[in-house]
Amino acid sequence: MDNMVSGAHPVKQVPHRIYADHAATTPVTDSVRAAMELYLSECFGNASAVHREGREASRAVFAARKRCADILGCLPDELIFTSGGTESDNLAIKGNAFAHGLRGHILTTAIEHHAVLNSARFCSSLGMTSDTVLPEADGIVSPDAFAAAIREDTVLCGCMLANNEIGTIQPIKEIADTVHRKGIPMFCDAVQGMGQILVSVSVLGADLLSLSGHKIGAPKGVGLLYIRRGTPITPLLDGGGQEMGLRAGTENVAGIVGMAQALADAAAHTAETTAHLSVLSDALMSELITIPHCVINGTTERTKRLPGNVNVSFPGLDAESMVLHLDRMGIATSAGSACTAGKTEPSHVLKALGHDDRRATASLRFTLGYENTMDDVRAIGAAVRQITEQLYTMTGM
Ligand code: PLP
Numbered sequence: 001m002d003n004m005v006s007g008a009h010p011v012k013q014v015p016h017r018i019y020a021d022h023a024a025t026t027p028v029t030d031s032v033r034a035a036m037e038l039y040l041s042e043c044f045g046n047a048s049a050v051h052r053e054g055r056e057a058s059r060a061v062f063a064a065r066k067r068c069a070d071i072l073g074c075l076p077d078e079l080i081f082t083s084g085g086t087e088s089d090n091l092a093i094k095g096n097a098f099a100h101g102l103r104g105h106i107l108t109t110a111i112e113h114h115a116v117l118n119s120a121r122f123c124s125s126l127g128m129t130s131d132t133v134l135p136e137a138d139g140i141v142s143p144d145a146f147a148a149a150i151r152e153d154t155v156l157c158g159c160m161l162a163n164n165e166i167g168t169i170q171p172i173k174e175i176a177d178t179v180h181r182k183g184i185p186m187f188c189d190a191v192q193g194m195g196q197i198l199v200s201v202s203v204l205g206a207d208l209l210s211l212s213g214h215k216i217g218a219p220k221g222v223g224l225l226y227i228r229r230g231t232p233i234t235p236l237l238d239g240g241g242q243e244m245g246l247r248a249g250t251e252n253v254a255g256i257v258g259m260a261q262a263l264a265d266a267a268a269h270t271a272e273t274t275a276h277l278s279v280l281s282d283a284l285m286s287e288l289i290t291i292p293h294c295v296i297n298g299t300t301e302r303t304k305r306l307p308g309n310v311n312v313s314f315p316g317l318d319a320e321s322m323v324l325h326l327d328r329m330g331i332a333t334s335a336g337s338a339c340t341a342g343k344t345e346p347s348h349v350l351k352a353l354g355h356d357d358r359r360a361t362a363s364l365r366f367t368l369g370y371e372n373t374m375d376d377v378r379a380i381g382a383a384v385r386q387i388t389e390q391l392y393t394m395t396g397m
Helices: 030-040 052-072 085-099 114-125 143-149 172-181 253-268 270-288 319-328 348-352 374-394
Strands: 079-082 105-109 129-133 154-158 186-189 208-212 223-227 309-313 363-367
Touching: 030 253, 052 079, 052 253, 079 085, 079 253, 085 114, 085 154, 085 186, 085 208, 085 223, 105 114, 105 143, 114 129, 129 143, 143 172, 172 186, 253 270, 270 309, 270 374, 319 363, 319 374
Parallel strands: 105 129, 105 154, 154 186, 186 208
Antiparallel strands: 079 223, 208 223, 309 363
């Protein structure tokens, strides 16, 4: 049964597993593992301790912070290490809201990650207000539409660098310029994009910026938040006063060292990664679009989309079931939409683009990584063609 589509059709297995879900997480790279090794073994000290073991750990955190700051174009003391993108987003939004005494208005976009949307909702539940700006039909937020939604009492604006479902790259600099003209800080969730776009806080014009290690070859459980000097933030965690008093908790020294290595690798290889992924995703998109019923979600303009992202819908089919069939064939990918209790919920991103539920529950997101090859692309194309043909036949479409 495991290799049949609904028990009726034999499923062709690809010769090896193909991982095409890099926006969900990435494998830890050899260079990151090598950089971390020492801090998982001999140098295990607590970075707050004054003895030699502690000082070694503290030096490693200091060096990692400096390394990250040089890459992102900021000062080391403007970087706070966190447990990942979710925590960084929460600290940026809730920490800023608490610093404003939970008064005022938060403006973000309708296609943000739930870590951002739900943080803003939480602040609204405590007495603030929040709004989201809809993107255009191609998944890009218009700076003019964003500017028009800023209110007199807006205390924080946020827009993601690149969307995690459809890969659209947002005009952050233009949005930030408008936001700054009104004297409001700009938050940017840059969790997706690092390694495929050069991320510099000054080029983007961000005052707060989130990054996550596990999206770029570091392990899960480490991330960072850039906080431009002077941007008001109240810490969310009380404790030992680590991270300049903004994020208490014993430092994840090995993770922090790994994060710095991953960031350095991502920055150093952005051009070649982008070139490689663009060739693969162009080929995959060209192949998928020839499959009956396939529609591409988001922009097809190369410069406005993450090079590794291909997001398509097969209206009328169920995203989760397509993902499971692909998994049985040896291909790991994901649905753009969440599955709750066996029912596929429409993707909030595709709904924000104006798509109906038939399309918003039928999306497949392929996010390619450096190890993917043209053979992988061909295998994915063939598998999607086979599965969708069978599923459409079964549903009588
Ligand atoms: N923001 C975006 C845009 C993401 O894609 C993700 C994860 O997919 C997050 C935030 C959360 O990051 P983490 O998994 O590190 O908590």
